[in-house]
Amino acid sequence: MSDANSRFEVVVVGAGPAGLAAAAAAAESGRRTLVLDATPWLGGQIWRGREAKGGSGSAKRWLARLQATDAVVARQTTVVAAPRPGVLLAESPEGPREIGWETLILTIGARELFLPFPGWTLPGVVGIGGLQVLVKGGWPLDGKRIVIAGSGPLLFAAGAEYRAAGADVVLIAEQTDLGKLARFGLSLPRLAPRKITQAAQYQASLLGVPYRPGCWAVSAQGADRLEGVTLRSSRRTWTERCDVLATGFGFLPNLELPRLFGCRTANGAAVVDDRQESSQAGIFIAGEPTGIGGEGRALVEGLIAGFSAAGRLERAGRLEKKRRRAMAFSRAMDRAFALREEVRNLASPETLICRCEDVARRDLEKFGDWRAAKLHTRCGMGPCQGRICGGAVEKLYGWDAASNRPPVFPVQIGTLRDPEPGSRGASK
Amino acid sequence: MAEIVSLTINGRPVRVPSGTVVAAALALAGESRFRRSVAGHPRGPLCGMGVCFECSVTIDGRPHCRSCQTLCAEGMEVRTDE
Ligand SMILES: Cc1cc2nc3c(=O)[nH]c(=O)nc-3n(C[C@H](O)[C@H](O)[C@H](O)COP(=O)(O)OP(=O)(O)OC[C@H]3O[C@@H](n4cnc5c(N)ncnc54)[C@H](O)[C@@H]3O)c2cc1C
Numbered sequence: 001m002s003d004a005n006s007r008f009e010v011v012v013v014g015a016g017p018a019g020l021a022a023a024a025a026a027a028e029s030g031r032r033t034l035v036l037d038a039t040p041w042l043g044g045q046i047w048r049g050r051e052a053k054g055g056s057g058s059a060k061r062w063l064a065r066l067q068a069t070d071a072v073v074a075r076q077t078t079v080v081a082a083p084r085p086g087v088l089l090a091e092s093p094e095g096p097r098e099i100g101w102e103t104l105i106l107t108i109g110a111r112e113l114f115l116p117f118p119g120w121t122l123p124g125v126v127g128i129g130g131l132q133v134l135v136k137g138g139w140p141l142d143g144k145r146i147v148i149a150g151s152g153p154l155l156f157a158a159g160a161e162y163r164a165a166g167a168d169v170v171l172i173a174e175q176t177d178l179g180k181l182a183r184f185g186l187s188l189p190r191l192a193p194r195k196i197t198q199a200a201q202y203q204a205s206l207l208g209v210p211y212r213p214g215c216w217a218v219s220a221q222g223a224d225r226l227e228g229v230t231l232r233s234s235r236r237t238w239t240e241r242c243d244v245l246a247t248g249f250g251f252l253p254n255l256e257l258p259r260l261f262g263c264r265t266a267n268g269a270a271v272v273d274d275r276q277e278s279s280q281a282g283i284f285i286a287g288e289p290t291g292i293g294g295e296g297r298a299l300v301e302g303l304i305a306g307f308s309a310a311g312r313l314e315r316a317g318r319l320e321k322k323r324r325r326a327m328a329f330s331r332a333m334d335r336a337f338a339l340r341e342e343v344r345n346l347a348s349p350e351t352l353i354c355r356c357e358d359v360a361r362r363d364l365e366k367f368g369d370w371r372a373a374k375l376h377t378r379c380g381m382g383p384c385q386g387r388i389c390g391g392a393v394e395k396l397y398g399w400d401a402a403s404n405r406p407p408v409f410p411v412q413i414g415t416l417r418d419p420e421p422g423s424r425g426a427s428k
Numbered sequence: 429m430a431e432i433v434s435l436t437i438n439g440r441p442v443r444v445p446s447g448t449v450v451a452a453a454l455a456l457a458g459e460s461r462f463r464r465s466v467a468g469h470p471r472g473p474l475c476g477m478g479v480c481f482e483c484s485v486t487i488d489g490r491p492h493c494r495s496c497q498t499l500c501a502e503g504m505e506v507r508t509d510e
Pocket residue numbers: 013014015016017018019036037038039043044045046077078079080107108109110111112127128129130132133154157251254257286287288289293294295298408475476477
């Protein structure tokens with residue numbers, strides 16, 4: 001990429017539903033737009049891999065809408081730092097690269113929330129969304145016995161998808177109670193009518209699979225890999241033999257880039273106004289980083305951010321009603337799937353909390369806050385930089401485990417000192 | 429889209445459909461231990477999306493590559509167990 005190609009009016013970081021919508025809206029509005037993603041795929045967690053297969057439904061529509069514009073796409077390009085105002089530092093297979101922006105849209109999605117329990121580090125214990133993503137990349141499930149234990153609407157979608165991939169789904173354990181679920185179900189026709197048909201489809205494809213609200217995994221067993229999982233409900237505790245335990249308790253907004261740019265956050269999400277602009281002028285944030293709300297919310301927020309970034313506030317304003325509805329759905333979801341006390345507190349003293357540095361709960365507990373624990377145990381200092389254990393200690397101890405030191409992802413040696421303007425990648 | 433990619437996993441030849449991620453190729457080859465943790469425990473993929481680093485393997489001599497974020501390529505050499 002030459003220098004002329006490294007400055008854009010609008011730069012969109014993250015090519016999931018929110019990023020695709022934002023880039024399409026900005027480019028359709030005549031702005032010179034770049035959308036980049038860390039992965040080789042477009043479509044984020046939900047649509048990845050669809051591009052090669054021709055896509056279907058909304059994935060196909062949105063990919064086509066972006067392709068009809070002259071937005072530039074950069075894959076395998078990870079934003080790792082912001083060396084100067086208006087400049088991003090990204091890492092790509094061709095080497096480090098600097099990208100100039102006038103308006104920035106952050107659509108970097110969310111990650112799964114994992115709550116540690118004895119045995120959760122065994123191979124075979126996988127994230128619920130994580131396994132969906134792996135299946136899209138060809139991970140084999142044919143004939144595997146799977147228990148799904150966690151929380152959230154994704155459990156249905158995941159169960160249906162694993163089954164379609166040939167898995168024997170033994171049980172879906174949802175930690176929240178039936179009462180809360182029922183109230184959530186009753187609010188769906190008003191908040192998200194489309195979700196009803198979707199739910200019915202999942203139900204049909206999960207015929208015969210027990211779905212147990214008020215039930216959770218307390219431990220996983222196995223020598224070198226998972227062999228079984230012990231489950232609990234208000235009435236009993238029992239063990240299921242299985243090859244895979246898919247676990248996850250909803251999602252946590254990715255905030256490393258908003259924090260890097262000094263954007264205000266509150267209650268674990270980025271704060272934006274009704275045009276998706278953050279507390280930093282010229283930086284817009286859309287999709288999961290502003291709050292978990294699924295594909296629908298990500299798309300409408302992405303469009304609003306893209307139109308707003310292009311100065312088309314009136315066009316963005318027309319989407320306000322849709323946005324409000326999506327946010328009401330998010331709030332209903334938060335209430336319905338609030339975590340019960342028992343699942344926050346399943347780790348035994350020996351259970352590892354930090355998987356990168358192998359730090360057990362009993363070694364963390366001596367400290368009063370995240371900073372002290374990090375300093376003394378190296379918890380959160382491994383390659384994941386606290387992205388996995390940080391969420392767990394927030395739920396366990398209420399510690400604020402925000403970390404925003406650049407680089408926001410581990411980088412190749414050289415990335416942080418190499419790029420002299422004009423020299424990057426040129427000799428590779 | 430039934431193109432086939434040939435690679436080796438711990439020296440053994442493996443053939444997978446193009447578009448397969450390296451993590452999936454490892455699972456297809458029957459590997460469950462992708463790496464050993466600092467205390468020597470076996471580990472495999474958790475997040476599937478590039479944040480946990482539990483799926484790290486050596487690809488073409490480069491250690492600590494996230495196998496869930498890397499597509500299989502012709503002639504690739506993959507080693508587990510760093
Ligand atoms: C692991 C996982 C699996 C999921 N599976 C499903 C599913 O099967 N079905 C479903 O309905 N919902 C699924 N979800 C929820 C889904 O992500 C949301 O419903 C919705 O798609 C979010 O859209 P988004 O655009 O906000 O974020 P995402 O789709 O997460 O997109 C964010 C993008 O930003 C990129 N990115 C992040 N940081 C950087 C950086 N520093 N530099 C460059 N790029 C970066 C990521 O690679 C990603 O492609 C899953 C979520 C996760 C975390």
